[in-house]
Amino acid sequence: MQMVPTQRLICFGSATACLLRTTTLLAQNSIPTTLAPASTPAHQIFDLSIFVVAITGGIFLVVGGLLAVVLFRFRARKTDPAGEPAQIYGSTQIELAWTVIPVLIVVVLFLTTARIIFAIQDAPKPKTALDVTVIGHQFWWEFRYPKYGVITANELHIPVSSAGAQEAAFLKLTSADVNHSFWVPRLAGKTDLIANHVNSMWMDPQTPGLYLGQCAQFCGSQHALMLLRVYVDTPGQFAAWIKNQQQPALQDPAVAAGRRDFEAQACMNCHTISGTSATGRFGPDLTHLMSRTTLASGAMNNTPTNLRQWIKSPDTFKNGALMPAMQLSDKQLDEVTAYLETLK
Amino acid sequence: MSDYTLPVSTTIEPSASASELGTFLERLHGWVVTVDHKRLGILYILYSTFFLLIAGAEALLIRLQLAYPHNHVLSAQVFNRFFTMHGTTMVFLVGMPFLFGFANYIVPLQIGARDMAFPRLNAFSFWLTAFGGLLLYYSFLGGAGLYGVGNAPDVGWFAYAPLTARSFSPGHATDYWALALIVSGFGTLGTAINIIATVISMRCKGMTLMRMPLFTWLLLIVSMLTLVTITPLTAAQFMLLIDRYLGGHFFDTQAGGSSLIWIHFFWIFGHPEVYVLVMPAFAIANEIIPVFCRKAIFGYPAMVAASVAIMFVSLSVWAHHMFTVGMTSVSNAFFTLSTMLVGVPTGIKIFNWIATLWGGRIRFTTPMLFCIGFLFQFLIAGLTGIMLSVSPWDWQLHNSYFVIAHFHYVLVGAIVFCIFAGLYYWYPKATGHLMNERLGKWHFWLFVIGFHITFDTMHFLGLLGMPRSIYTYQPDRGWNFLNLVVSVGGLIQGIAVLIFAYNLIVSYWRGEVAGDDPWDAWTLEWATSSPPPVYNFEELPEVHSRRPLWDAKHPDDPDWEYES
């Protein structure tokens, strides 16, 4: 019997609906799954994990199956003869066997693992590699591109790696406050960001697109909304993006009032907008705020309404974020929002 | 050939009438000032059952919040407090007191002693532990200091510095966390010392080390491990308090201090702690599995040796919690290897249990069902443990729901299952009444189904990239349906635990009268009355093998002729 997709959907009910939804999400790349690696370290880990699952799965089938058989075969029956079953106290040969076999399995697993540890962790850094410094803050990410003089936040841009042009991004990671962890599952394993301590990791994604992740080390009240977006750009896109980020902030006379408000308020103590007197380092750099798709480290989309509400009362979106409500008047809110909206 | 006598059963004491027991207040006073190891054991068990219900309720609220994306049952702050309190409570106020409750009640009986080595220290340790727990929960009222009421620690049960520093955790919640654990840690240390002294110095005549029941052996090993496990945490918490109150810089990154050293100290405690909690579970299974398959434990010396091996190996694996903090590749490889090696002695144990079952006549009573659940779940937990020890894969899985699933497989699937098994098994000894089998089976099946719905699913959430400790998640991540499933499973487990609590209370009055030896078992605790008299044994027993009651029941075929 042939079933059209809609009928099938009805048949399997909500479970299938969820599965279908999962498939669409996969197509959109929005699931940060470890099962669809898109970069060499993630690939190597995935391949290793298949090997480990094969071995442990085999052990599970043998031992679990044996246990099930024993439980069934030796269950007490009404027909059992009186008295106790034969008492067996042990057997050196058998016990030796099941000590030696696990040791052999451990040796194989360890050697395979060690190879991947060294392959990923001690991989030589190519001369052309892109350097990015990642600094964790409560609760957002700061990205610095020292070679290009670019500082941005929450949305990391790196170039795609192809057979013709091998590219790799090498990240140096540290923290400005508490511990965080950088995790974009499809690109690489996670690495912690720790104050007074510099870690490093690398990735060479092979497909352009958006890769999602988030902070993976509990870092305080809004740890859950310390989201992470990595844009893997084609070489052309990446060059254009860098070029735009290197520009100072746009000075649009139409929104001069908003800029004055920004500079007159405490905003400038925490945020930087290049080309103005705002040089704070405590919050994200806003020079090219409008080049980002989300606000507050992915807490919401970057729309004028959201931006205005965020400035008015950050707690609406992210209760516990360190940005205070600035108590601006409605007019000031409109002006500052309009000003920030010009920072392409 | 000489004649020895072994007390098989003592006369049942004429039941005291209400007037002899005294008023309610007198009886309460009797329990508060008691130094009897059996009463203290029961107090420990009641105390941890109480906190099991509280921490379980916290878990259900956590799951309610996570059932849907962008849910608003709990705020971010309350969620963080709840998962911190859930973890801290389950480890320190449920796991540890349960293990000490069993140890207190069973160990002196099994080694044929009249009490623990230091009865007053025993009572002191219990009350320290108890007040530690109360102090921790008092933080819900007093933790916020001047800022208002309704606060509690919110730094995670691992409390990674520098999040615990004054600047990131103002108020007093974190102080309550550290102080409460220091206080209960001293109680733990006292009990561990007591168990060691009891096992080494109080054994009855003839009970050599290699004739001790495996339960007692494992509790001895656990206590020795506790000595060097709980103390590093106490030391680190003193450092934390020095930082917070005296302006010290141990974990102050602004003054050159390091977060890493806290993480090391915490896991030097934290990993052996897992074995401190799981080995009593092995201990319980070691008693129950042989009795309900009617066979001696297979490979007793190997079981002892494997436990000692686990004790030593467990002290060298802590940094497998730290594969992502940026250790050198050589350190990562070393801790991968040491962690995998734990699998060898653990494997020996599982094989020996299967060999014990082989050729037996397995009776599927409630305690045995829980032990069988334990065997399957512990097998899976061990295998996911191997997966996590593969450090590159751990870079993906660390701090994800896969890890949550793995350690709940150990803490619930192995430890809580064995605690339930032990409660069903020894309840008749402590109260004189059997727990209701029918309710027990309902409890088992609901709990095992709920357990698998919840924790099997969590593995997949982890593989799909869901990190732990998050109070909410985005609807587009593909985690929605699985999270709902996890929450439903949690609810089923909650119902099962309520059935258990009901059974525990009702059986005290309505349970079938058990007699001295309801399970036809072989260790000395079954040789005295149920409940045992204050002095345990009218005449101190003398033993000649690992199963003194087997010898008594089968004088023609005693164990000592076969034991090596």
Place this chain on the structure above:
Amino acid sequence: MSSVPINHPGRAIEWNLPSKRRVGMSALITGESAIFTIFVVAYVFYMGKSLTGPTPQQVLEVPILGTICLLSSSLTIMQAEKAIERDRMTSFTLWLAATISLAAVFLTSTALEWKKLIYQDGLTISTNLFGTTFYSLVGLHATHVVVGLFLLTTTFVFSLFGWVDSRQSERFGVIALYWHFVDAVWIVVFTVVYLIGR
């Protein structure tokens, strides 16, 4: 009560178990060693990592007198132990008094050292990493000396009243065991703080 006769091939069993007090104290010492290990590790880990002065090289002086006193108190307490076992109570009281005096000298020398560090050198527990780790480690040890001193003084007072005799020798042996541990820890602390760390 019913009982079952058991025919056992064994001879009458010799049954001697170790003293529970000694076992208990040894267990406590094991646990305490772990606490000290953690503090020593922290001290070593932060050696030379202070961002500001004063450094150990600038301000620490080797406490030779205190160290000699504390270590020799282990010898005097051994004499006291021998005396109590043989029920020579006057000798016991004298050796005990000697032990207490030596310990008191040690504590005084530590107190004077701390006074100098705090008032002359301006090093407190919150000054830098060295201050934090130094006062914690040495202070933890000094706390143990104080506890030991309390136990010894109590015993001393009891023995003055004639309440102590050879029946208490096992209990006193346990106190002595603790005291030897406190001395042994000082050897480690002394080596780490004053020899390696300076």
